[in-house]
Amino acid sequence: MSHRPVFKVEPSIPLVGCIAFGLIDRGTNVIQIRPTTLCALSCIFCSTSAGPKSRIRQIEYSVPLDYLIEEMDKIVEHKGRYGIEAHIDTVGDPFTYPYLVELVQKLNQIEGVETVSLQTHGALFNEKILDKLSSAGLNRINLSIDSLDPELARRMADTPWYNIPRIVELAKYIIENTNIDLLIAPVLVPGWNDEEIPKIIRWSIEIGAGKKFPPLGIQKYEVHKHGRKPKGVKYLSWKDFNQKLEEWEKIFNVKLRLSKEDFHVQKRLMLPIPYKKFEIVQVKVVALGWLKHEKLAVSSNNRRAITLVNADHIPLNSKIKARILTNKHNIYLAEPLV
Ligand code: SF4
CATH class of the missing domain: 2.40.50 (OB fold (Dihydrolipoamide Acetyltransferase, E2P))
Known part of the structure; x- marks a missing residue:
């Protein structure tokens, strides 16, 4: 997957403070859970420059399961034991974490955690792990599919084995055979997949994505300091992006301009920030x-x-x-x- 060494984040290292691993509290009821930094793909638009082809990473991190759960429990205690969403997002793909099922199960057991969700490109999906995640209580998968065309999908993931027809099959499997809600979250990379997005919207509606949450969460590609910039990417302003969403909303009769309320995000007490800027x-x-x-x-x-x-x-x-x-x-x- 990656030739870089994997550093185990032992308990003397705090899980709050580094963007790449641990726990992130942005002052809401959603806590981001980052158990690993690894990814199997090397998407040409990746904002965290993840995957085997990364040229700017020098190490990957992995956090032991029990340590992650213990620290999460403390944060939930601080924020209030009600309505918390544990969102496993990572700067890679959560399916590279060998204890993902156990992680979901243990997060669910924390008093106050009401939703467990994760963000993935689905490259490592199979029926067995999806069944186990469903039994462990996973509530939602945000699945990024950026193209339904297999060749374009492979080029965008910069990975020859990336098999979008198989992921499409497994997306349907999630809807038909598990209790997991599916949200399709394509990244619009202007100049690359503009024409794919309407096809993805139609397909997401057809398969019945989004039962408790919206079916689609379209993201806009943005240039990040350490992210990848694909050749030929065009600039798209937020105004034009929202206008496109509005047009598609009318064509497909589906809500695409989402707000925090769609995901039940509320403000919550934040962990203390012990260090000031320039300190x-x-x-x-x-x-x-x-x-x-x-x-x-x-x-x-x-x-x-x-x-x-x-x-x-x-x-x-x-x-x-x-x-x-x-x-x-x-x-x-x-x-x-x-
Ligand atoms: S966009 Fe996601 S799946 Fe693609 S390389 Fe980055 S972290 Fe991995």
Whole structure:
């Protein structure tokens, strides 16, 4: 899948603080769960530059199941034990996590977690794992399908074995044979799959996607600092994107412009953010960062994980001072002061 080493995130490393792994609380009832960074595909538009063909990642992370559950339980306690959605999204694909079924089952058992959902391209789907996930209580799969044309789908996933007809078959299987709600979430990459999107909308409605949640959540491709930029991608403004959605809504008589309410997202108490922007903190370097030139560090009292940028010269296990550059939603980037 990837030739990069996989670093196990042991309990002394906090699960809050690094975007690549652990738990992300953005001040709502939805908590993002990131057990692994691995992905089997290498999509040409990937915002996190995941997969075997990644040129900017240097390491992958995996979080032990029990540790993830223990820390999630603490966050749910802090936020209130009601109406919580555990959304397994990852900077890769959750199906690369060997304990995905157990993870869903244990998340479901946490008092206050009412919805368990995940985000995937479905490349590693099979009937058996879908059955197990359904029995474990998975409520929703957000399935990204960007083209129904097999050749275009392979080119967009940059993966010769990516088999969209098989995923289409398994999408129907989910609807017909499991209790999992299916939301089809294509990424519109202007210049690449504009003509595929209406076909995907028609197909999603035909197969009966979205029973408790909307059937479709169309996403817009955006250029990300560390993401991939496909050749020939065209610029599409948010205004034009929304206009397209509006046109398709009229043609297909389906809601495509979604709001937080469609997913029952509510504001909730956020975890405290212990470090301010530009604050100087003492950290210990514990591993390589997931992207080249980065290191993973931990702040004193193991409060938060912190990603050090421009840190090639900083040895592992060293204790140094670093200046916080960003702290939004408790996700930290810092620069070493040595
Ligand atoms: S878009 Fe998703 S499936 Fe594709 S490479 Fe990125 S993380 Fe993997």
